[in-house]
Amino acid sequence: MPEKEGEQHNLILTQTYDTLIAQYGFVALGNYAVVGTGSAAPNPAQTGLVNEVARTNADTSPAQSNDAEPTPGQAVFTRVREFTEAQVGGRNLTEWGFSPAGAAGNNLMCRELFRDGLGNPVVITLDTDQRLRLIYKYTVSYSPAIGTSQDVSVDINGLGTKTGKFFVSRYDGSYSGGLGHIYLLSEWAGNILSAGGGVWGLFHSVVDVPTTPGPNAPGGNNATNYRGNSFTNLSLVGTTPITRGRKINARTFAANQANITWYGVKIYRYYDPGGGSRVMGNVILAFDSGQEFAKSSLYKMIVGEWVLTWGP
Structure with missing residues (x-):
């Protein structure tokens, strides 16, 4: 005692x-x-x-x-x-x-x-x-909190302004005590990035198709709201520290890459516990219904920087 x-x-x-x-x-x-x-x-x-x-x-x-x-x-x-x-x-x-x-x-x-x-x-x-x-x-x-979203607009050169929702998702809440999204933000902040089986990783520019777009999308667990596309060109991208923050550097998709319909972009964290990888948490930009666009082999596309900031 x-x-x-x-x-x-x-x-x-x-x-x-x-x-x-x-x-x-x-x-x-x-x-x-x-x-x-x-x-x-x-x-x-x-x-x-x-x-x-x-x-x-x-x-x-x-x-x-x-x-x-x-x-x-x-x-x-x-x-x-x-x-x-x-x-x-x-x-x-x-x-x-x-x-x-x-x-x-x-x-x-x-x-x-x-x-x-x-x-x-x-x-x-x-x-x-x-x-x-x-x-x-x-x-x-952190903001936006689980279950909420922010209305955003994105100016895409050649396509004009697209509107969408920006939000954080737990995705698979059964791992890391349901805090996979917090670990994602933490590893993003500290540049604790790695790739491969059985380790944590941070990836950029993964195209997702929202099967339940709209108000349900920012829910606490989006495992059923989002399915992965067949696009598999996933790789770690560099980060750059800024004052009380860190940005994930822009990524370029060449003319022969990602020629699909884009419904949104996300950064996610995954873990392979054996028998298959698990997505743990996401930071997602999902375009509003009707705002999706198709990329063709006539174009390359650059996804700009994603910035995380912190302070008291």
Whole structure:
């Protein structure tokens, strides 16, 4: 049984938005708990603890860390990390934080002092046979939220302006706890991209045919609303970091590629657990009914940049 416990808020550091998300994405930001003995007041410009003494990514047993989306558009990440007697036993601890990195140093997403119920800084003194457990929750909000869409218009050179709906989809909600779309956004942000069987991948410009266009399309699980076309020229494309954001570079389809009717464009994430790949989450631009167009071998087509931005 815990001898003492408490709850307090924390301070997200500026470098989280400026550099850490672009390196690690959103999901891994709180993977490591960090404690120290410094007493300086928290400041957004700080990057690490004043005097770090230990960090860990050890979960409790049974594992209690979990991710969930209790409200559409808000993913909550819970990280439960426990320091052993060898790490913190007999120490007087005053500060704590969380980081996406295992190496000690200036790589924290948040920093705070241990405080009492009135918000006053306190010293946490542990006996030599005591452990310390930190439970940390943070929320990532995104838009448009699952179940909603944004009306958009796209100017296509030679074809004029096309209208459509832009939305995020879970697609297959049975994997990653139904948060495949959040992992897609996280891997997009952190440029954590790969391809091949049994790994995660981010692909661009996959043509989909909406079998249920309209208000049903932005639903939480679009496995039955969208079917893949026979077009299979899928490959990873490069990304470019921007200030508090990342863009997926434009992709060119040559005259002999994608000569089909285009009903929309998506970015998706897939996983092959064995026995077939599973689409986990999508970011989709679906043209409105009657706005689709056919590409022929007389033309090449360029799908422009897709941009993801973040900030407080």
